Amino acid sequence: MSNSLEGYDAASDEHLMERCSRLDHEAFNEIVRRYGKSGIRAAFRILGNAHLADDATQEALLRVWENAGKFDSEKSRFSAWFFTIVTNICLDYLKKKPMEPLPENFDVADERADTELKIQEAQSQGFLLRLCRALPKQERVAIALIYGEGYAVTEAAKIMGMHRKALGRLLIKCRIRLKREMTGAVSGEQDRLV
The missing domain is CATH 1.10.1740.10 (RNA polymerase sigma factor, region 2, helix turn helix motif)
Incomplete structure (x- = not known):
């Protein structure tokens, strides 16, 4: 070469x-x-x-x-x-x-974006980032490798030094935790609006 x-x-x-x-x-x-x-x-x-x-x-x-x-x-x-x-x-x-900790006013909005949809999207990303930031270390690593970097569960498990099935259980637990947090945040937001 x-x-x-x-x-x-x-x-x-x-x-x-x-x-x-x-x-x-x-x-x-x-x-x-x-x-x-x-x-x-x-x-x-x-x-x-x-x-x-x-x-x-x-x-x-x-x-x-x-x-x-x-x-x-x-x-x-x-x-x-x-x-x-x-x-x-x-x-x-x-x-x-x-x-x-992330600052309260953390915003990942594209400053060039002027549509409401782009702003809502950025707020959602910031919200998800804060939720993921609160996850335990192992769950955060799993999310980063699988959903962030696109690794298959088998390869991510190898990187993390765990069995594929154990990673699958960890992901299920993580999804449940995120869903519960998101549901709680949405219902809390609705309570404030009422």
Whole structure:
């Protein structure tokens, strides 16, 4: 493979990791390009804090670089290995660092959006984010991997280090908890309107 960036964008993750194990910085740059943003998204869904999500993803990418020679494509896909690292770092952050609560006026609305539908959509997303932020760590990780990153239950269970059926039960419990919280919030809102 030549050292041109064009050659790297067509390379498989496994080939890039093999190149990273030989300290190829361009291969690592391609890994960062492919997985940096999705790592931040997954970390944010788990941590609920953009700065910590960025830190966790940078730490995960550093571990990828430092441990490139340990990656075994026979055992898992690179993406599963990477998100396992991200998830473990996030869980460590949740154990160590007190989480800052989201501000009461937290709003994810697109400032360019001027329609009421867009505003309601953004308020719903903020509401869901606050609900997910209140979930126990394991449930938050499961939601982030399955609904946020699109992993199948089997692969998410592998990343989380649990059996597929146990993750299925955890998701059921999580859905019940979210439904109960959403129902309670909606009925509380209706009580205030009456």
